Amino acid sequence: MMPRTDWPVVVVGGGPTGLTLANLLAQYGVRVLLVEKNASTVGEPRAVSIDDEALRTVQTFGAVDAVLSQVMLGYGSDYYAESGRRFLHVKPTAQEYGYPKRNAFRQPVFEAQLAAHLRERPAADLWFGAELVGFQQDVDSVTASVRRADEIGRASCR
Helix, strand or coil, rough: CCCCCCEEEEEECCCCHHHHHHHHHHHCCCCCEEEEEECCCCCCCCEEEEEEHHHHHHHHHCCCCHHHHEEECCCCCCEEEECEEEEEEEECCCCCCCCCCEEEEHHHHHHHHHHHHHCCCCCEEEEECCEEEEEEECCCCCCEEEEEECCCEEECCC
């Protein structure tokens, strides 16, 4: 049986949202456990675009330089009629938040970058290959039952 461990926050799900949330919490010194049932980040893309506000969020926790090294900034799209005539060209040019509004990325690379950054944070623990199988909640806390390596352990959080 795994030892019971306490964190202020447990994040379940290691996709872009969970990894971003855990990185933000760790940036501010909040101890966080990220639990993800898959053995690693995704291998296939589910999204292809990241916007300016998301890049600012990544900048907040210090991973923007690594992320930008693999992003194509400011891409546009052309839309064609069945006849082959282009009827719309979209190329965002405004940069209210310091980055172009539309940027191409590879989700598997992005998630791996977020996970790598999180692993460097002393306030964060990552449990890939761990699945939330239940939880109990009271007024002050939640105790999660987590299956990891064929053992079920407890992770409690406030």
